[in-house]
Amino acid sequence: METRELKYFVAVAEDLHFGRAARRLGMAQPPLSRAIGGLERRLGTLLLERGSRGLTLTGAGAVLLREARAVLDAVEAAERRTRRAAVAATGRPAVVLAAKAGASSELLAKLLDAYAAEPGAAAVDVVLCGPGEQSRYLHDGRADVALLHRPFDDTSGFDTEELRSEGQVVILPAGHPLGARPHVRLAEVTGLPDLPLPRWPRPDGTFPDGPGPRVRDHTQLTQLIVLGRACAVVPESGRTGLSENLTAVPVSDAPRVTTVIAWPPQLRSTAVAGLVRAATAL
Structure with a gap:
């Protein structure tokens, strides 16, 4: 299999629509359909079920989608790291460290x-x-x-x-009744009608259903809590540096975070x- 074919298949498998996938790839639909059909013939199995209601992944297609994403990520990673190595050879090497904001x-x-x-x-x-x-x-x-x-x-x-391993706390606006408690339970936090938990975006950019506000970064979440529009359950270390407008209460039955x-x-x-x-x- 070629990486080009895998890119084609991932686009179709994610959109479950040949037309949308073709537009996403910047190509015409007929050659895309032929490429997927050729891939299925070479593998000897259907990857997509074509029906009146559209496309659905077969079991084999779901496996290839998972494996193709890993392969394409590995190819992209190899290219990026090779380029960084070439830059590092001309000066001081650097390492890139990713961490969650906040x-x-x-x-x-x-x-x-x-x-x-x-x-x-x-x-x-x-x-x-x-x-x-x-x-x-x-x-x-x-x-x-x-x-x-x-x-x-x-x-x-x-x-x-x-x-390290640590417990979790709920971050609340200062003055909230739960803020005076020595600890709370998770059910008490998730059931607060006035302070819903936030909704973070999924990898595809969509948000899960729910009453909580949509948030994209830690600064936005902090402001919403200060305004009394949300609360958040975070690792215990998240209480470090809290402003006077916020308070943290241990959540006794929340899973520990490692x-x-x-x-x-x-x-x-x-x-x-x-x-x-x-x-x-x-």
């Missing part, structure tokens, strides 16, 4: 300081991502290493080292190795 800020600052103090440390470019984007950055090569948070972030396919440092297993980088050593030493 999370693990204290740990991240300590990590950067500790690594910078090591002899021969490379420059570290920090990329702050939205929720769940760090894994995507690692997969497609936009980052070399990332701070991920179990059980929320997908760590499958990466090498990891655990850095922060890990993660990197692709095929990556061979002394800079990443040094950064991981500095992180585990903390």
Whole structure:
């Protein structure tokens, strides 16, 4: 199979419509349909069911969609990392670290300081991502290493080292009745009609259904909580640096959050190795 064919198939499988996929790819529909048909003949199986109500993925098609995404991510990552290596050869090498905006800020600052103090440390470019984007950055090569948070972030396919485990707190506007409690339960937080939990975008950019406000970044969420329009359940470290307009209360039955440092297993980088050593030493 060629990467061109895989790109064609992923577009059709995601849109489930030949016309939309063709427009997305910037090509005519007939050659796209022929390419998918040729791929099915060579594999000896149907990848898409064509019916009166449109296209649906077969079981084999679902497998190829998952595998094709991984292959295309690997190709893109190889290109990006090769280009960065070429740039690094002409000057000081750099490593790209992805972290979720607003999370693990204290740990991240300590990590950067500790690594910078090591002899021969490379420059570290920090990329702050939205929720769940760090894994995507690692997969497609936009980052070399990332701070991920179990059980929320997908760590499958990466090498990891655990850095710390912590409970969770709910962030509320100052003066809210729950703010005076020593702790709350998760059901109490999720059932607040006046302070709904926020809705973060999915990888495809759409938002899940629900009453909570749509948010895209930590700054927006903080302002909504201050205004009394939302609350948020975050790792305990998220209480660091809270303004006087906000308060944090432990959520006694929320799952613990484990922060890990993660990197692709095929990556061979002394800079990443040094950064991981500095992180585990903390």
